[in-house]
Amino acid sequence: MAMNSCPDPSPAVALFRSLADPARLAIVSRLAEGEVRVVDLTRQLGLAQSTVSKHLACLRDCRLVDDRAEGRQSYYRLTRPELLELLRSAEFLLAETGEAVALCPVYGDPVATELSAS
Template identity: 70%
Template sequence: MTMSGETSAPPRQELVPAAALFHSLSDTTRLAIVQRLAAGEARVVDLTVRLGLAQSTVSAHLACLRDCGLVQGRPEGRQMFYALTRPELLDLLAAAQTLLGATGSAVALCPNFGAEVSGVRGE
């Protein structure tokens, strides 16, 4: 982002991990999974029923969250129970809700990342 009177500079290297974190949470399915896991452990089958998505889709999103260190699996017999790895994630989501409440519909109307762009309408 360039402020008036400033030249464009390359992205700051120290911001790369934060950008990756927010990118991992930028998908509505992954956010829905995190929201469900905030209530406690769940199996893939629990998440597929809750979200109405295919097992392969849920598994792919869980893999993304797991690769980012936000979710972990705990095997029990032939089943895998998934849970959030960091309680700080709940604080981040609560802060996001506060920010969204303060900005009203500005983020949803953003021409780059808003609801019209992502295909989510009226939610």
């Protein structure tokens, strides 16, 4: 599958940045299972309510999640099912590349990279 030439990579960069934070990726992974309230995310992920709310706002600004009110509760859900396919593709790519990405000297784990260089 060939990628379309994209003169402006900014949207792709923004998308991947929105997913690059471990907390946001954990939230997206949980939302892949279905709707959830902030209070449930805080319990399941062990994060403060303000942290979860901040990350949900970021994902909402990127139009990756949305919420619906039910009484006094808000339920969050993924808005784009394509995101799940992107994450599945990423998992496949990571499985195929082994530790190469994790040991990448630019973006990988600095401790693991230093250990492999020794």
